[in-house]
Amino acid sequence: MRITQNEEVSFNTYKEYPYIVYVRVSTDKDEQKDSIGNQIDICRYWLEENHFEWNESSILKDEGKSGTLFLERTAMQLILQKARNREIKMVVFKSITRLARDLKDALEIKEILIGHGVRVVTMEEGYDSLYEGKNDMKFEMYSMFAAQYPKTQSVSISAALAAKVRRGDHIGKIPYGYDRIDQKLVIKEEEAKVIRQIFHWYNYHGYGMKTIVRMLNEGVENGEILPPRNKKHWQITSVQRILRNPTFCGTFILNQYTTIKVDGKKKQIKNPEEKWNVFEDHHPAIVSKDEWEKANNRKNVNSKKKFTPWNDLRGLLKCGKCGSNMVIVQGGNKKDGGHWRYLKCSAYRRSGKYGCVNHVPITYESFKELIVNQLQNYGIRVAELNLINNLENTKEQQVRNIKKRIDSLEDKKVSLLDLYLDKLINKAEFQRRNNQLDSDLKKANDQLFLLNKEETRQSEIKSILDAFNSLENSNENLHHVFKTLLKDVIIEQTGEIEINYAFENSK
Template sequence: MSNQQLCAVYARVSLDRQAESVEHQVTLLRELARSRNIGRIPDAFVYQDTGISATKHSLWTRPAMNRLIKDADEGKFQVVLFKGISRFARSTQEALDALDRLRSKGLRVISYEENYDSAKDSGNFTFTIHSAVAEYEAEKTAIRVRLGNKEKARQGLWTGIPPFGYKLKDRRLVIDQEEAEVVRKIFDLYVHEGYGTFRIAQMLNEQGCYPRSGKRWSRTTIGYVLKREAYKGWVVYNRKTQKRVRDYDSPIQGKKKWIRQLNPPEEWVIVKDSHQPIIDESTFEHAQEILNRRKVKETAPNVQHPLTGILFCKKCGEGMVCQKRSYKDKQYRYYICKTYHKYGRSYCDQANINADDLECGIAEKLEQCIQDQYDPLKIQQYVVYSSFDAKRLEKKLKEMNDKIGKLNKDNADLYFERENMNEEQYRYLTQRIREEMDNLLKKKRTLETERDLAQNDEAANKEILTHMEDFFIMDRSKTHEFRRFLHYFIDRIEIEDNKTYVQTAFSF
């Protein structure tokens, strides 16, 4: 194979495996490409994800992997190499999806540790086995780490990154005096001065006093500080468990997402007086009482506002959320920018929008769009055509299956007649049948794909037609029903000052 062929390398190392450096993986794969004469690896085609756990971070959310996929789609290289499938992905399904995507672009995929080469192994069986082993090993490692952390927590040791206000010494929390002063200030303002979380965040940001990450304080991060038992000298572990589950309600069916579940109290590990407190217990408990009281007072009814999830601020790009305000015994709803909601008007000056007026205006725009450009008769014709096309292809598939069945019978008959012919004649006839069978199976797969697409088109067109008809007769006062229709027909709405930009989900 020519050395002019361009190769890409994907390397990853998680936070707990820094000993196995990215540089080591890249050096190893360069030597592999050289020794096997696979091709050339330009520096621009080395993709590195450092400090990223394959168990906690989906393959599709890693920055370097996203760049590799984008460059692969643009045909910048012909081969992709990685040290092992465990460096690539810890989810069997994700690994197979990525492999299929790369191979669909005509790329050769090579894994050093498993000695896998897609140019030699045309199927996915070997890759699937190795991916499943990698996923199983990741699960075993996670269990071992969790059990080890539980034991450390029982000894009063801290198992993660120290909270703001502390540093670690021999896995025990030790007060960081400079940060601890900020923590004390937060509790003092909240408990004794009557400040809210939003006002505290705003004050600290204006003073240039930021968290360790360098990001701005928000009402969420201030609330998180106020709830942490570590500040009263406790170590609390295993209160919640983080799990990856398949999200079948997402636009990408079956995509995995992380959820945090509360464990039964008997599984919690709580060690009191494990380190020096920053806040006395009385002040901490007083803060919890205020948090709980305000939480009950501010909790809105369980209403899904029609535009949340598809409404965005065009100025800063953040989503917009809905809030309720009361004035003279009357309630008003407003959509407000998340940036303003978190950090204040100085960070985004998008004005609040009256929810009722905006929702009514969006509904009228959508209704007008449908009436002006949507032709129910035309889509009804599509439904009829899709149905006819699906039936036609189903008939062809039946004919194809009959041919395959006949060919299988011919092959069986030939086997029983093999003693009545010489070896060369038998080999020639069996080869002819095998080639014809391969050809028929290929045609069958093509027909099945076309049939499935036609059936999907038929179902989709019927669904659109039904939703269009129902849209004009729905009761907009039923919030959940109104929200469902808006989210079905609209992909995104952006607000800039008083201007509204609507991006529909369909080309009517």
């Protein structure tokens, strides 16, 4: 570990040299060497050995946060914000694995910190940016090793899970209709009767999902049928999952889903079938394979499947009774010339009267036309927003000038430090001039922040104005327009509506 090479060792107070000690554990089951207390002790030892004043308030923790999820680590986000605000001079952590387990994230964090003049120090790798420089291979190599670890661990875990499944053990949640005894699935007969009844109604009576849900909930109300485990009433989605799940015919599928990282967050996706590990006759079946295949026969499924019509207002329409999304359902008779599209509460659609209320008939086309007209009328009243753009013509030049001033002040700080190290000025003079430069820098950064905030506001105003102009093209996809202009629209059972505009706070 590199330490100061000066013959006269100076002691750095926390006020003079503010730093952050960053610690992280992904779960509360981490080994002792990676525990919070152990990480703090290691960092504290290095700080005190290198003549930095210890300060308990310097510790920032991410507990129960995976190193692969950059955006979900609030402490790390705060550190980066402090670096941008020039509030810290150094970040210390036990190892690069605590910083990030993703190569891209690790390099990005390092560049942000160093780019804002923050020293980066890790204990295990002996890395110190003060001596290594910006473009070093050492940090990249250790970051690459850290990124590879969770992938290797994932392969090992997958192999262990596959071995358990081959032995007949069940992993994951216990499905409806089963219990788990000695890690094996056993049929729970009372619940299994409901599963069999669902398949029987679907395969042999030809009932659709809505009819099955209604009959199940009537049975629940009469005490003849058990409800789902975690809800009081059956829903369409619950029935769909039961009919599509091969677990009920004795088949277990491993590696059906995987987790990927999208924009710093985890997202579950379905693997292609060739990657699945299928275990036939893994556990007792509630229905036969023939019954399950009949329910999932492509021709049979396609004849009963109804595709949800396109909805430009999706996610914005809310039920005034329960708060669920309003969705489109189709009605009418093909023989009479086509379908009508109505808006219904999604909770009512899933569970009928047991989920919510049935709204008065509201056709989607007429409702969309109403919303467009309301927005166009409102747009006339906000046309004066264009005037604001005329006041911002000089903003770009102001931003450029302030950035130049910030660069100049940073250069002056470096020159001032050189004067002090060359003993051309004493410590008191250095501190006085350095504090003045810090004050000027803070003022300049504050001005830049305010200008950029105003710039963002103007960008939002431009998006709003563009969205209003796009309303003229009512035959095109207007989803992005409605998302820009509307916060939500509350629809009461009687058909009364309340429109909440997204831009009301932007005026």
